[in-house]
Amino acid sequence: MDETLIITQDDVRDLLPMGDCIEAVREAMVAYSTGQAVQPLRDVLWLPDRRGALGSMPAYVAPLATMGTKVISIFPANTDTPYDAHQGVVLLFETEFGRLLAIVDATEMTAVRTAAASAVATDALARPDATVLAILGTGAQAVSHLEAIPLVRDITEIRIWGRDRTKAERLASQMPRPVTVSPSVADAVAGADVVCTVTAATAPILTGDLVAPGTHINAVGSATPTTREVDTETIVGSRVFTDSMESALAEAGDLIIPLAEGAIDTGHIVGELGAVLAGRTTGRTSPDDITFFESLGIGVEDVAATRLVYDRAVARGAGTSVAIGGTRAP
Numbered sequence: 001m002d003e004t005l006i007i008t009q010d011d012v013r014d015l016l017p018m019g020d021c022i023e024a025v026r027e028a029m030v031a032y033s034t035g036q037a038v039q040p041l042r043d044v045l046w047l048p049d050r051r052g053a054l055g056s057m058p059a060y061v062a063p064l065a066t067m068g069t070k071v072i073s074i075f076p077a078n079t080d081t082p083y084d085a086h087q088g089v090v091l092l093f094e095t096e097f098g099r100l101l102a103i104v105d106a107t108e109m110t111a112v113r114t115a116a117a118s119a120v121a122t123d124a125l126a127r128p129d130a131t132v133l134a135i136l137g138t139g140a141q142a143v144s145h146l147e148a149i150p151l152v153r154d155i156t157e158i159r160i161w162g163r164d165r166t167k168a169e170r171l172a173s174q175m176p177r178p179v180t181v182s183p184s185v186a187d188a189v190a191g192a193d194v195v196c197t198v199t200a201a202t203a204p205i206l207t208g209d210l211v212a213p214g215t216h217i218n219a220v221g222s223a224t225p226t227t228r229e230v231d232t233e234t235i236v237g238s239r240v241f242t243d244s245m246e247s248a249l250a251e252a253g254d255l256i257i258p259l260a261e262g263a264i265d266t267g268h269i270v271g272e273l274g275a276v277l278a279g280r281t282t283g284r285t286s287p288d289d290i291t292f293f294e295s296l297g298i299g300v301e302d303v304a305a306t307r308l309v310y311d312r313a314v315a316r317g318a319g320t321s322v323a324i325g326g327t328r329a330p
C-alpha cells in the first residue's frame with residue numbers, strides 16, 4: 001500500500017536549507033510567470049473578531065508534476081506568546097494518480113520560503129554592491145531574513161529595529177554575526193541598501209522621505225487590502241514588482257491603498273518577479289532606482305519548497321509513514 005509521509009517541524013529544519021530553498025522558490029516564480037503553474041487566490045476565513053484567520057493556498061507546478069495546498073492559521077498577536085503567528089500544514093500530492101505524498105509542517109517551511117522569496121527579489125533587483133541590510137521587525141521573519149539576504153549579497157552591516165527594543169536586543173544577541181539595534185526606523189534605514197519590512201503593522205512604518213535613491217525594499221508583513229507597512233510616497237517613488245499580479249491587486253494594501261487614492265495606476269506595477277527572472281521584464285534600470293518587491297507569499301512557492309522537503313525526506317529515510325486512503329481493495 002502506498003503511504004503518506006508525515007514531516008515535522010524539526011524535519012523541515014534539517015531538510016530545507018535556506019540556500020536550496022532560494023533556488024526552489026526562484027524556479028517556482030519563473031514557472032508561475034511563464035504559465036507553467038496554476039494557483040487561485042488564497043481563501044481566507046476570518047474569525048468574527050478578526051483576531052485570527054484560517055487560510056487555504058492551493059497550487060499546481062507543472063515542472064514538478066506536483067500539486068498541493070497549504071492550510072494555515074494566522075494569529076498576528078502570537079508574537080507575544082510561545083506560538084508562531086503562522087501554524088499549519090502543507091498537503092502535497094503527485095499528479096499522475098493524485099496520491100497524497102506528504103503532510104508537512106508549514107510553520108518552519110513558511111518562515112524559510114518567505115525569506116527565500118525576498119532573497120530572490122534582492123538578488124534580482126538590489127544593486128550588486130549592496131552591503132547594508134536593515135530589518136524592520138523582530139519576529140520569526142526577521143530571523144529568517146537575517147539568514148537569507150546575506151546569501152545573495154555581500155552584507156557587511158546589519159541593523160534591526162522593532163517597537164520593543166528589548167526584543168530587538170534579545171534577537172540581535174542570538175544572531176551568529178554582529179547586528180546593530182537601531183533606536184528608530186529612520187536610523188535603521190539611513191544609508192541602507194536593502195530594507196526588509198517584516199512586521200505586523202497595519203499602518204505605514206516606512207515612509208518615502210526616509211528611503212534613499214538606490215535602495216531595494218522587500219515588503220513582507222502586510223497581506224490584506226486594508227493594512228500596509230509602507231506609505232504612498234514610497235510606492236510612488238519606486239519601481240514596483242510582486243510575486244503575483246492577481247494576488248497583489250486583490251490583497252496588497254501597500255499597493256491597493258495608493259491605487260484607491262489615485263496616486264498610482266496599475267501600470268505603475270512593473271510586473272512579476274518571475275517575469276524579471278525569465279528575462280521578460282526589466283528589473284533595475286539604474287543605480288539610483290528604488291526597487292520595491294511586494295511579497296504576498298504564493299502557493300507555488302509552498303509547493304516547490306515542500307516538494308524539495310519531501311524528496312529529501314524520501315532519500316534520507318526521514319519522516320513517519322502512515323497509511324491514508326487512496327488505494328482500493330482488489
